[in-house]
Amino acid sequence: MIKRRTLLAASAALGLVMGGAAFAQDxxxxxxxxxxxxxxxxxxxxxxxxxxxxxxxxxxxxxxxxxxxxxxxxxxxxxxxxxxxxxxxxxxxxxxxxxxxxxxxxxxxxxxxxxxxxxxxxxxxxxxxxxxFYEGRAITGYLAGAMTESNKIGYIGSFPIPEVIRGINSSYLHAKQANPDVEIAVVWLNTWFDPAKEADATQALLDQGADVVLAHTDSTAPLAVLEKAGAYGFGQAADMAEYKPTPRLSSIIDDxxxxxxxxxxxxxxxxxxxxxxxxGIGDGMVGIGEFTGPIPEDVLAHVTQMKEDIASGAYHPFTGPINKQDGSAWLAEGEVADDGTLAGMDFYVEGVSGSIPN
Amino acid sequence: MDPVLLVASIMVSATPILLAAIGELVTEKSGVLNLGVEGMMITGAVMGFAIAVSTGSPVLGFLGAAVASAVLSLSFGLLTQYLLSNQVATGLGLTLVGLGLSALIGSSYEGQRAPTLPKLDIPLLGDIPVLGRMLFSHDFVVYMSLALVVAVWAFLKYTRAGLILRAVGENHESAHALGYKVVRVRMAAIAFGGACAGLGGAYVSLVRVPQWTEGMTAGAGWIALAIVVFSSWRPIGVLVGAYLFGGVTVIQLNLQAAGTTVPVELLSMSPYLITILVLVVISARGAHGAPGSLGRPFHASS
Missing domain, CATH: 3.40.50.2300 (Response regulator)
Incomplete structure (x- = not known):
């Protein structure tokens, strides 16, 4: 009993000391x-x-x-x-x-x-x-469109939220600039982080004929699978430099x-x-990782210019004419998307197939 | 959609949970409920990866993973069988230990690459058109997992040792009265379950993903536990369950990638719906198939 009391007293004293210390360095x-x-x-x-x-x-x-x-x-x-x-x-x-x-x-x-x-x-x-991030997606999307040989690129989506939908739309629009025949296949995982599922999704996209895969999840698993298959991908959120020079062609770095x-x-x-x-890129919050791998000179010049134009504000990735998926007009020629619509984006642009899960 | 690639992907996706589930089946058949499958899998994943990277041999990686997870599971055995701690709590503890331990060990292996496991091109069988590429061009672990299911089935059904293991699981007091060493049998079953879970984990980090990332098994251990219940403790049921879960995951992703309009939510939900359905059918029949002494503590004096 005495022992227990001593212990209590000691811990009380310790608590006081700790409390005092915490107070002192406020x-x-x-x-x-x-x-x-x-x-x-x-x-x-x-x-x-x-x-x-x-x-x-x-x-x-x-x-x-x-x-x-x-x-x-x-x-x-x-x-x-x-x-x-x-x-x-x-x-x-x-x-x-x-x-x-x-x-x-x-x-x-x-x-x-x-x-x-x-x-x-x-x-x-x-x-x-x-x-x-959609500014970065414009650049990786363009690269995906330029590098695909099967004319099919894959996109691993996490949750169907505006940020991811913007990423898909921006990627597709710019892939199409590089390659008018390109198609995009979207796979939703409903998780931010599950390496095994991300790997399976990458494999599924490859099996369905995609040869460049953009990921909107958090791990490096897609790049590991792409490397094995000899396909291309991008660093997401981090540079993922360990996958240079291929399969990683560039990256979107959050700073x-x-x-x-x-x-x-x-x-x-x-x-x-x-x-x-x-x-965005102009403020430095979105960084574009070094371009690596077998990117042709003209493509390299184009994306470098694109990065500068986005940073300076000379080019907005969502500049009309852009139609919505159902064919209705969204942005007229030369019109630029407003932040309100972008922030709540819940529709695909024309050319993206499939529907957005609820 | 190419059925050849699809079946090949399903086999890769199902193998980790098949390995973990067949191990857990044996453990549960001996009357021990080890909820630490997830912890043992992730330990196997990190140890397998670490050993494969340092030795350059994926085979040694798999062996090391099996040994490491078996050792980890024996700590669970020691606590529950000799010190009579609560199996549910200890099993959950094992999962937490495994997750923490693997994060600690794995921190220096982030971003490294594993040596690849060669695919066995089985002569003759591998040359069969379609079927050859679909079924006979995998790595050895896929075949080993299938062989293991058959071996466990034969062991439980036809061997004396298998009969003893089942006796211990059905009624440990009777088994004890007959002179069988209940605790030793259970320790062996626990170690086997651990080794299998370790192999399953290593398959994720060495073949399926292939890299080490913290928390990479992401709940596969829990699915393995569910599959054992789904199978009503029969090896063939485990095989069906694992391929069903793995299959639905892969088919779901492929359907999305192919751009079909089947609702994703419905597909993701289907294995769980089927599990519930099977459980309802089993309980309606009145025979759930669970070993009689499952999860109950045993002490020779009681």
């Missing part, structure tokens, strides 16, 4: 929540690395807490609540499916600030930030670090305000 606490493991080689890893760059920038002036492999849905709400309770000042929720959990938890903790990636809902203490540094600085300065930003 620096802003920044939380990050990831949908996959931080070494998935893609999406989550890149958020994590950007978070680490941000931490390096601030040093001891801030504290970073992370939680990986958090399923979208009810679990996310629990994790976010836990983070908010443990004293986080700013929490980055880095997957589309965290949108509603973020909004719900934010309502309960008005003093905690939240930043949700790739969504569209905001609140007084919730910002939304996203990258214009979140500058944004993270800017937003954490705002919290440190006390100037943080809710906003909704959408940045």
């Amino acid at each position: 620096v802003p606490k920044i939380g990050f929540v990831y949908v996959g493991p931080v070494n998935d080689g893609g999406w989550s890893q890149h958020h994590h690395e950007s978070a680490m760059q941000m931490k390096e920038h601030f040093g001891d002036a801030i504290e970073v807490i992370e939680q990986e492999s958090v399923p979208e849905g009810a679990d996310a709400e629990r994790v976010l609540t836990q983070m908010a309770l443990s004293g986080a000042d700013l929490i980055f929720t880095t997957s589309f499916g965290y949108m509603d959990p973020t909004i719900n938890v934010a309502a309960k903790f008005p003093d905690v600030k939240f930043e949700h990636a790739t969504g569209y809902k905001t609140a007084d203490n919730v910002s939304a930030y996203s990258a214009r 979140w670090a500058p944004y993270y540094i800017e937003r954490v600085q705002a919290v440190v300065d006390g100037t943080w305000e809710s906003h909704n930003v959408w940045q």
Whole structure:
């Protein structure tokens, strides 16, 4: 009994010390929540690395807490609540499916600030930030169209959300610029991260005659299968440089670090305000990885020019004339898509076959 | 849609769950419920990959994966059979341990490439048009998994050792009274289940994907557990179940890639619907086929 009491006293004392210590170094606490493991080689890893760059920038002036492999849905709400309770000042929720959990938890903790990636809902203490991945998709799509010999390219979709649908449309439109006969086959997986399923989907697309596959999931499994088959693909979310020079021809690299540094600085300065930003190649949030593999000179020149034009704003990947899948007009000649339509895009453009699952 | 490629893909997709499920079947037949299949698979995946990369031999990778997962499963055996811990809780714990351990071991193998497993081109059989390419041009693990199903079936049905294993699983007190070493039989069954799960995991990381990524088995172990129930504890049922699950996954993806308009959700759902249907039929018949002592703790004194 005495022993137990001593133990209690000791732990109480320890608690005081720890509490005191935490109080003494009262620096802003920044939380990050990831949908996959931080070494998935893609999406989550890149958020994590950007978070680490941000931490390096601030040093001891801030504290970073992370939680990986958090399923979208009810679990996310629990994790976010836990983070908010443990004293986080700013929490980055880095997957589309965290949108509603973020909004719900934010309502309960008005003093905690939240930043949700790739969504569209905001609140007084919730910002939304996203990258214009479709700008990168225009370039990889063009390359896919130029490199396919079977005139069939594959696209591995995760969830049928606007971001992915924009990616499919942008890829197809630009593949068609390079090759008017190109067809696109879309496979939906309903997951962001499942290497075995991603590999199976890649194999299924190859079996159906595709020879270039664009992935919108998080792992490097599609590239592993493409390498074995001698087909082509692209790095997604990360450079995936280990698959250079083939099967990886280029990549869309998400660079979140500058944004993270800017937003954490705002919290440190006390100037943080809710906003909704959408940045692309020009702002540096979307990077295009080195072009590798047997890309012909003229194609290389074209995509390099395209990258510059998109960055400078001279070219918008969704410039009319573009019809919707059912043939109805969407954009007139020279007309450029507005952000509102793009953000909620729920239709395929003309030429893409199949229907979008609900 | 090319049936040759389709059947070939289905066989690749079904092999990991077939291996894990046939191992779990033997474990459960001995009366032990090991819910740690997922943990043992992922351990096999990482160990198989690590060994194959360091030695350059995929065969050694598979062997190493089987040994590593068998050793891991024996820790479950020690806890449940000698220390009489709760099987469900320990099995779930084993999954968590496996997931964590594999992430730790695998961190230095991210982004590396595995040596490829050669496909066996079986002479004569492999030359048969259509069927040859469909069925007889796979790697040895695919054939081994099929042979294993037959071997387990024959072992359980025709051998004395198989009879003892079933006796232990049906009623451990009677088996004990007859003088059989219940705990030893069960430890052997657990190790066999572990080895099979390890092989299944290694097949994912060495052949199906082929690379190491954390968490890459992504629930295959749970499907293997479901298949054992689906089979009502019969090896032939395990074979049907594994090819059904693997088949539906692959067909579903191929239908999408081919641009057909069958609703994806319906196809993804179908194996689970069939499982429920089978369970309903089984329970309506009144004989579910589960071993009598499944999941119950055994101590020689009680």
